[in-house]
Each structure stands twice: as structure tokens, then as C-alpha cells.
Amino acid sequence: MDLPDLPEAEHQNVRFADGFVLDCGTTLPELTVAYRTYGTLDAARANAVLVCHALTGDQYVAEPSPVTGKEGWWTQVVGPGRPVDTDRYFVICANVLGGCMGSTGPRSLRPDGSRWGTDFPPVTIRDMVRAQKRLVEHLGIERLFAVIGGSMGGMQVLEWASTYPDALFAAVPIAAASHHSAQNIAFHEVGRQAIFADPEYHGGRYHEHGTIPARGLAVARMAAHITYLSEEALARKFGRRLQNGGLSIFGDMFQVESYLRHQGSTFVRRFDANSYLTITRAMDYFDLAADHGDDLAAAFAGTKARFCVVSFSSDWLFPTRESRALVRALNRAAANVSFVEIPTDKGHDAFLLDEPDFHRTLAGFLAGCAERAGIVR
Amino acid sequence: MNQISRPAPEPIKFVAKNMRLDLRLIAEMIEPGSRVLDIGSGDGSLIETLFRTRGCDARGIEIDMAEVTRSVAHGLPVMHGDADHDLAEYPDGAFDFVVLSRTLQAVERPREVLRHMLRIGTRAIVSFPNFGHWLVRLQLLSTGRMPMTSVWSRAWYETPNIHPCTIRDCMALCEQDGYVIEQWLAVDDAGQRSPWRRFPGLANIFGEQALFRLRKA
Numbered sequence: 001m002d003l004p005d006l007p008e009a010e011h012q013n014v015r016f017a018d019g020f021v022l023d024c025g026t027t028l029p030e031l032t033v034a035y036r037t038y039g040t041l042d043a044a045r046a047n048a049v050l051v052c053h054a055l056t057g058d059q060y061v062a063e064p065s066p067v068t069g070k071e072g073w074w075t076q077v078v079g080p081g082r083p084v085d086t087d088r089y090f091v092i093c094a095n096v097l098g099g100c101m102g103s104t105g106p107r108s109l110r111p112d113g114s115r116w117g118t119d120f121p122p123v124t125i126r127d128m129v130r131a132q133k134r135l136v137e138h139l140g141i142e143r144l145f146a147v148i149g150g151s152m153g154g155m156q157v158l159e160w161a162s163t164y165p166d167a168l169f170a171a172v173p174i175a176a177a178s179h180h181s182a183q184n185i186a187f188h189e190v191g192r193q194a195i196f197a198d199p200e201y202h203g204g205r206y207h208e209h210g211t212i213p214a215r216g217l218a219v220a221r222m223a224a225h226i227t228y229l230s231e232e233a234l235a236r237k238f239g240r241r242l243q244n245g246g247l248s249i250f251g252d253m254f255q256v257e258s259y260l261r262h263q264g265s266t267f268v269r270r271f272d273a274n275s276y277l278t279i280t281r282a283m284d285y286f287d288l289a290a291d292h293g294d295d296l297a298a299a300f301a302g303t304k305a306r307f308c309v310v311s312f313s314s315d316w317l318f319p320t321r322e323s324r325a326l327v328r329a330l331n332r333a334a335a336n337v338s339f340v341e342i343p344t345d346k347g348h349d350a351f352l353l354d355e356p357d358f359h360r361t362l363a364g365f366l367a368g369c370a371e372r373a374g375i376v377r
Numbered sequence: 378m379n380q381i382s383r384p385a386p387e388p389i390k391f392v393a394k395n396m397r398l399d400l401r402l403i404a405e406m407i408e409p410g411s412r413v414l415d416i417g418s419g420d421g422s423l424i425e426t427l428f429r430t431r432g433c434d435a436r437g438i439e440i441d442m443a444e445v446t447r448s449v450a451h452g453l454p455v456m457h458g459d460a461d462h463d464l465a466e467y468p469d470g471a472f473d474f475v476v477l478s479r480t481l482q483a484v485e486r487p488r489e490v491l492r493h494m495l496r497i498g499t500r501a502i503v504s505f506p507n508f509g510h511w512l513v514r515l516q517l518l519s520t521g522r523m524p525m526t527s528v529w530s531r532a533w534y535e536t537p538n539i540h541p542c543t544i545r546d547c548m549a550l551c552e553q554d555g556y557v558i559e560q561w562l563a564v565d566d567a568g569q570r571s572p573w574r575r576f577p578g579l580a581n582i583f584g585e586q587a588l589f590r591l592r593k594a
Contacts, residue, residue: 340457364451
């Protein structure tokens with residue numbers, strides 16, 4: 001499949017030219033963090049909320065993406081009058097390190113003008129968080145009011161709470177876990193192998209060949225997308241229905257097949273394959289307990305942050321039992337923790353969808369924290 | 378009985394109008410500014426009262442997910458969990474007060490729950506419906522069937538109250554496990570504090586609900 005590379009777009013960013021040391025030991029000569037902000041920072045600089053995006057998300061939380069033209073990925077949650085109320089909070093979202101929406105990643109150019117490509121060093125969730133910390137400091141914010149994120153965004157929230165306990169008042173890990181499970185790593189590996197198997201991948205040097213591994217990346221997205229849904233949701237949305245009402249000269253196709261193909265084909269127009277490889281790897285590496293002598297509670301020892309852990313009943317990618325394990329570790333650390341499981345049949349993706357109970361929970365938790373933090377409108 | 382004189386209670390500046398009486402009495406037993414864990418926090422009215430009127434850092438554990446969601450959406454720190462399975466995780470001395478209201482009779486292992494409450498908290502406050510109440514005794518004696526009263530209102534085969542106990546039972550367990558009863562009171566049918574505080578035997582007959590404040594010896 002021959003497709004042009006991702007559209008080039010100008011992304012608001014900040015560049016740090018003093019080098020950035022990664023967990024793997026490599027130093028990036030410079031770090032660019034692309035980001036967006038919404039709302040107004042108050043005089044005390046106390047109302048900043050950092051939103052951390054998931055694997056294929058970006059910094060365009062609450063406004064159309066310049067690449068796809070589609071509305072922001074969390075407009076139901078972030079905006080005026082929304083649970084993360086931009087009339088009240090100053091919301092920041094940065095494209096993760098290793099991403100492809102303007103932050104330093106495999107698509108970025110090295111100082112010599114060549115693309116990083118597969119030479120881009122492996123990054124970790126902590127590297128992503130340290131890059132965000134640079135941005136937050138650059139914006140003149142010493143302590144964030146809250147750090148919020150779902151899925152991989154939730155991993156970043158946990159890493160924030162562990163690495164910078166004094167730099168946040170509240171932490172909201174949603175549909176997340178303290179480590180990536182063997183099953184989750186397995187699904188990621190299927191996706192990566194699909195990319196590697198695409199002849200257009202060219203060992204990661206597809207840019208030099210003026211192509212992209214669209215077929216492999218689409219298959220990776222399709223496999224991953226199944227894990228974001230639930231069987232009930234698939235049955236409800238598609239069941240066993242055929243696309244054109246039955247057999248035709250084009251053969252038959254189930255609606256669910258058509259849906260997945262659509263998901264795959266739109267994805268390759270907005271995401272870079274090498275970024276996908278880099279970020280899925282970062283998620284796979286994530287194991288907060290392992291970083292603290294196999295004691296998850298030690299990761300949060302002495303934390304003063306207020307936690308709100310949210311899971312969704314039909315999420316089998318980051319199931320409730322993993323959130324509960326996280327909550328118990330937070331209890332062992334005597335942390336202040338709220339924990340809610342939202343009943344839904346929408347699977348892992350529920351955190352991105354219209355879930356009124358979730359939205360009420362998030363809004364109420366933040367309002368309660370704002371009262372205790374003394375943030376006035 | 379190891380009873381100490383009761384400190385003059387702080388006047389209550391605010392209580393939710395529809396707050397259960399035993400919760401109001403519990404709130405009176407908790408010193409301002411304390412760290413409190415409320416097990417079975419229900420709609421969160423106790424932790425809200427403790428936060429708003431006594432400046433307490435009060436948190437809740439609740440088994441009913443709808444109540445948890447309502448509480449968190451109301452800005453209260455509440456987590457889904459239960460007395461039998463979640464207390465073991467907390468470190469020693471994490472709280473000044475651990476509260477278990479009207480739930481002791483419904484947990485799987487009341488003795489273990491009490492032990493954990495007094496491990497993770499300096500003090501425990503426990504309230505329960507008194508199975509020694511005269512109406513309960515009378516019904517069992519006269520009909521030979523499990524009593525059914527306004528408090529004990531579910532049939533034996535479906536009641537969640539699997540460990541009914543009396544005021545004297547609770548006192549005996551405290552003595553056996555070495556807990557000091559700092560305060561206790563019984564409440565009669567009309568919700569008034571009973572006058573039999575010096576006479577546990579009478580309280581055990583006329584008290585419908587019992588409330589204990591405990592600490593380790």
C-alpha cells in the first residue's frame with residue numbers, strides 16, 4: 001500500500017536544547033515537547049491540571065486536531081462546564097515523548113538533519129513524565145493541582161505521583177494499572193509483528209522509500225481495537241450482522257469486520273509506525289512495583305496526594321482487579337484514596353465515551369479537592 | 378468495667394438534618410482534627426459532617442458501589458471495599474479513629490474486624506443493634522421462632538446480620554481481647570440515650586442500639 005507520510009502540521013511546542021537523559025542511558029541532544037493549554041492559570045499558579053493522553057492520543061484534548069480535523073478526543077470531559085472545567089482549571093496536555101504530534105520521537109529530525117526512525121532510543125513512561133515535568137516547570141508551575149489520565153495516561157499519572165509526590169495535589173488514574181500484564185504485552189507484540197511483516201516497513205526506514213507500512217500498522221490497530229471494546233459492546237453494536245444485508249457479488253462481510261477495517265485505515269493517516277513501536281514498548285516496560293523493590297506501596301510511601309482510582313466493569317484490558325490491587329497498595333501507604341468501578345458494557349474505551357457516572361465522579365472528586373486545596377474560582 | 382469519665386463533648390455546630398442518630402452520637406465521640414476511617418460509610422454523611430464541623434481528615438469504605446459513586450461525586454474520599462477484606466492492607470496506627478456503625482453484626486469475622494480496627498486506629502467506635510433487647514428476648518421465648526422486630530426485620534434465611542450480639546457479648550469480647558471501653562451508651566426505641574449507663578444489665582434489656590468507644594489496653 002502506498003500512502004503519503006503523515007501531513008506536516010505546526011504544533012505549539014517548547015524546545016529544551018540542553019539535552020535530556022533517558023532511563024536507557026542515552027542522552028537526547030534536545031527535547032521538544034508539543035503541547036496545548038486551555039483555560040487561565042490563576043495568580044497563585046495553583047489551578048493547573050495536567051491531562052496525560054493514551055497510546056494513540058495527542059495533545060488536542062478539547063479542540064479539533066490539525067491533522068485529522070476531528071474534534072478533540074476528550075471534549076466530553078475537558079471544556080467549559082465539563083468535569084475538568086476549563087473555566088476553573090488551567091488544563092495542559094502534552095504529546096508524549098516518542099509520539100508523532102510534534103514532541104521528540106522517531107519522526108523527529110536529528111541535529112544532522114536525518115530522521116531518528118528506528119534509531120530512536122527506547123523510552124519509558126518515566127521518561128515521558130520527566131519530559132512533561134520540564135514543560136510544567138517551563139510554564140512556571142511548581143505544583144499541579146491534578147494529574148489525570150486514562151490507560152497509558154493513567155500509567156503516567158501513577159509515575160507522576162511516585163516520582164514527583166510533592167508536585168501534585170491530586171492524582172486520577174483511570175482504567176489503568178501499575179504494570180502492563182503479560183496478556184497486554186502479548187497483544188502489543190501481535191501488533192508490532194504485523195508492522196514488521198509489512199514489506200513497506202523496510203526495516204523502519206520507510207521514510208527513505210517514500211512509503212509507510214500502512215497495512216501492518218492497520219492490522220496492529222485492528223487487533224488493539226478489539227482489546228479496547230468488550231464482547232457485549234461488539235454484540236450490541238454489530239452482532240452477527242452482515243454489511244450489505246447478505247451475500248452479494250462482492251462476497252459477504254460482517255459489520256464488525258468493516259468497522260475494524262475502517263478503524264485501521266483511518267489510524268494509518270494519523271499515526272507513525274515507529275512511534276507506535278516506541279510507545280507500545282514503553283507501556284510494556286512499565287512496572288511501578290518492580291522499580292520499588294517489588295513493593296507497589298513503596299512507590300507511594302509518604303504521599304500526600306489525594307487519589308481517585310476509576311475502573312470500568314467490562315474493561316478486560318485493564319480490569320477492575322488491577323485497579324483494586326493499586327488501591328490496596330495505596331492503602332498500605334496510608335494514602336487518601338477514592339475508588340469507583342463504573343458499571344458499563346463499553347469496555348476499556350469507556351473512559352473516552354459518554355459515561356455520566358464517570359463524569360460525575362471525576363467532577364465531584366476535583367471539586368472536593370479544589371475545596372480542600374483552597375482553589376477559588 | 379473499665380469506664381473513664383467522659384470529656385465534655387464539643388457542641389455540635391452542624392449536623393445533616395436527616396443524619397442517623399447513632400452517627401450524630403458517633404460524631405460527638407470524635408475529637409476535632411482527627412484522622413478517621415468510616416467503614417460502611419453509606420451516603421457519606423458522617424465523613425462530611427466530620428470534615429465540615431470538626432476539621433477531620435475523614436475517609437470512607439463502602440460496599441455498595443452506587444453509594445460510593447454518589448459519595449465521590451459529592452467530593453468525599455470514599456473507596457469501594459468492605460470490612461472483612463480491606464482493613465488488613467492499612468498500616469498500623471494510620472488513623473486516630475476507625476468507625477464501624479451498625480455493621481459489626483453483618484461482617485464475616487467480627488473479632489478479626491475489631492482486631493484490625495484497633496490495629497490501624499488508635500481508637501475504634503462500634504455501633505450495633507442489641508440482640509439482648511427485651512422484645513427480641515420475649516419473641517424468642519414466647520414464639521420459639523427467630524425474632525422479627527423493626528431492627529431485626531429480615532427472616533433468618535436471608536438476613537445479612539449473621540453475627541447478632543448483645544451489649545454483654547460485646548463487653549465480654551472486649552475483656553477477652555484486652556480492649557478498654559472508654560465510653561459506651563445504649564439508645565432506646567425512641568432514639569434517646571438510655572439512663573442505664575451504670576447498669577449494663579438493664580441497658581442490655583432496654584437498649585435497642587449500642588455504641589462503644591474502644592482503645593487497646
